[in-house]
Amino acid sequence: MIGLYSPGRSLIHRAPVLMKLALLSVGVVGAGLLSDAAQLSVGFAVLVALFALSGVPPVRAWQQVAPVLWLLVIAAPLQVLFAGWAVAGMMAGRLLLAVALAALFTLTTPVTTVLDGFQALLKPFRRWIDADRVGLLVALTIRCIPLVADIIREVLEARRARGTQGSLLALAVPVVVRSLYAADAIGEALAARGIDD
Amino acid sequence: MSTITFDAVSHTFGERTVLRDIALQLTEHRIGIVGANGSGKSTLARMINGLVTPTKGTVTVDGLNVSRRAKEVRRLVGFVFTNPDNQIVMPTVQEDVAFTLRRRGLDSAEIERRTATALERFGLADHAEHPAHRLSGGQKQLLALAAVLVADPRVVVADEPTTLLDARNTARIQALLAGLEQQVIVVTHQLELLAEFDRVIVIEEGRVVADAAPSDALPEYLALIG
Numbered sequence: 001m002i003g004l005y006s007p008g009r010s011l012i013h014r015a016p017v018l019m020k021l022a023l024l025s026v027g028v029v030g031a032g033l034l035s036d037a038a039q040l041s042v043g044f045a046v047l048v049a050l051f052a053l054s055g056v057p058p059v060r061a062w063q064q065v066a067p068v069l070w071l072l073v074i075a076a077p078l079q080v081l082f083a084g085w086a087v088a089g090m091m092a093g094r095l096l097l098a099v100a101l102a103a104l105f106t107l108t109t110p111v112t113t114v115l116d117g118f119q120a121l122l123k124p125f126r127r128w129i130d131a132d133r134v135g136l137l138v139a140l141t142i143r144c145i146p147l148v149a150d151i152i153r154e155v156l157e158a159r160r161a162r163g164t165q166g167s168l169l170a171l172a173v174p175v176v177v178r179s180l181y182a183a184d185a186i187g188e189a190l191a192a193r194g195i196d197d
Numbered sequence: 198m199s200t201i202t203f204d205a206v207s208h209t210f211g212e213r214t215v216l217r218d219i220a221l222q223l224t225e226h227r228i229g230i231v232g233a234n235g236s237g238k239s240t241l242a243r244m245i246n247g248l249v250t251p252t253k254g255t256v257t258v259d260g261l262n263v264s265r266r267a268k269e270v271r272r273l274v275g276f277v278f279t280n281p282d283n284q285i286v287m288p289t290v291q292e293d294v295a296f297t298l299r300r301r302g303l304d305s306a307e308i309e310r311r312t313a314t315a316l317e318r319f320g321l322a323d324h325a326e327h328p329a330h331r332l333s334g335g336q337k338q339l340l341a342l343a344a345v346l347v348a349d350p351r352v353v354v355a356d357e358p359t360t361l362l363d364a365r366n367t368a369r370i371q372a373l374l375a376g377l378e379q380q381v382i383v384v385t386h387q388l389e390l391l392a393e394f395d396r397v398i399v400i401e402e403g404r405v406v407a408d409a410a411p412s413d414a415l416p417e418y419l420a421l422i423g
Binding site for chain 1: 246247248267268271272275276278280282283284285286287288289292295296297299300326328330344345348
């Protein structure tokens, strides 16, 4: 979600977020239930059709799905060893299908829309849960990932510039300290923008 | 223009006194605040929308006591920080601007319209869907400014808004600030920005040491640091 959204106006982009979430759940469960190669190929055909409909550039889609291949590189040979080719192939196919469907959701749904979806889902519980606050929590979590990544990169650069190669602790301390400073500054900025309760 | 009043304001952080007995009435359109690092000018600016509550004295904006009615004051006073990274809350440019308008009782079509207008005005329309953290430093500060001005505040306070920027982006942000209809209070080290301002306040060791038109206040400040 960290800048993964791929802008577009397709039917999939415009579909209501809760419907997409529901369909995603159905799709992932469905992918898990596929039992033979014919069903799996139908699943992939549907997947390709959905991606084509969404107009997401293939490169962007590939970037989302590629990391799971590393898992398969390890898991698939083990499956072959213990359960044979057919089972290993099905397992890999189902996993790829599920991950690709989830990627399609991520690529076609802006974070704000996901947050609005959260809030709609939490509405029945509003006596106990402040949906706005949960939404803000999720948004800030997503936002802080690149921020902390930047801090780590800068601390590593500073260490290299000074020619020191310390322990993990020597990396962790400045990163934590700077993250806390950043948290203070973000809190101040939130207050300034009127989110101060 | 709004009236911002500092009445006998002093502030201490632990043992250190950062502001002593400040009495000011700010009514001009464009006001600059200058002073050395650690002189207390940032603290002074932060008091205008209640980010810092003075240990003694009161600050009011159009008669509203900032420490008691911070929420209302913050709707009147927008704040631009030095480091825009800390000000960006949402993952994409358009979402971050729209975030300011949440909880204001506006419907989503109105939020979308205002957000689009603000992005257009600050030249960010082409980046609306881009991840905010991948913008350049100058674009990030433009985004911060857009996110503040989309709420249409009466006063904009900026704490060293151009300190992290290159010369071109500095000029751009300065021109935008100087051209605002709103009352603008800028803390800065870029003295050339202030030449056209209506009033310049010089802070030194927590006190106001000069307070006049830029043609008088700036030479005094230069003499002080020379």
